[in-house]
Each structure stands twice: as structure tokens, then as C-alpha cells.
Amino acid sequence: MLKTKTTEVIIAYDISNSKTRTRLFNQLKDVGMISVQKSVMWGRLLPADIALAKRILKHELNKGTDKAFILVSKLSENANFYGLPMDFAEYDQHAIF
Numbered sequence: 001m002l003k004t005k006t007t008e009v010i011i012a013y014d015i016s017n018s019k020t021r022t023r024l025f026n027q028l029k030d031v032g033m034i035s036v037q038k039s040v041m042w043g044r045l046l047p048a049d050i051a052l053a054k055r056i057l058k059h060e061l062n063k064g065t066d067k068a069f070i071l072v073s074k075l076s077e078n079a080n081f082y083g084l085p086m087d088f089a090e091y092d093q094h095a096i097f
Contacts, residue, residue: 006044011053013039013068015061024060028053042073 011028015021021039031049033041045053050070057068 004046006046007050008042008044008073009033009050009053010036010071010073011041011043011057011068012071013057013061013066015039015066015068017062017065020060020062020066024056027056027060031056 011033013021013024015024025035025041028041028043029035031043031053032045033043033053036042043049053070057070060066061068
């Protein structure tokens with residue numbers, strides 16, 4: 001059986017327009033991302049989903065006012081959490097791989 005490799009990514013964005021910000025949030029959620037904080041999302045994505053997230057960002061961002069980045073990260077393994085921690089097990093139960 002062929003196992004497809006996923007990559008942990010963090011996407012953070014600063015978008016001035018509320019409608020655009022909400023639309024972007026929903027589209028990234030559809031790709032498989034979960035909200036970590038306001039305007040910060042995390043997910044385990046396939047290479048095609050990472051490419052899709054990049055296309056979504058390019059399409060939705062206003063180059064004059066907005067900014068975003070995608071960071072490859074092992075958040076589930078390397079982060080030190082303070083306060084309410086992320087529940088990665090809950091994410092794994094709902095993810096499609």
C-alpha cells in the first residue's frame with residue numbers, strides 16, 4: 001500500500017478586509033487547516049494541498065495591504081505550549097489523509 005507523506009505547516013496572515021479574512025479562513029479550513037489562534041492556522045497537508053493553499057493566498061491577498069506566510073513546522077513535536085494546549089489527537093480524528 002502506498003502511503004502519502006503529509007507535511008506540517010503553519011499559515012499566518014494579516015488581512016485588513018473582514019470579508020476577505022473570513023473567506024480565506026474558510027478556504028484554508030476546507031484544505032485541512034485548523035485554527036491555532038486568530039489568523040494562525042496549522043495542518044498536516046499533502047503536497048497538492050500546500051500548493052492549493054499557496055494559490056488561495058495569492059488569489060485572496062491584497063498586495064498593498066495584506067501579508068501572509070507559510071512555514072513548514074513540526075509544531076506537534078517541537079512546540080512548548082503555555083496556557084491552553086493544542087489537541088493534536090482531536091485533529092487526527094477529523095483529518096482526511
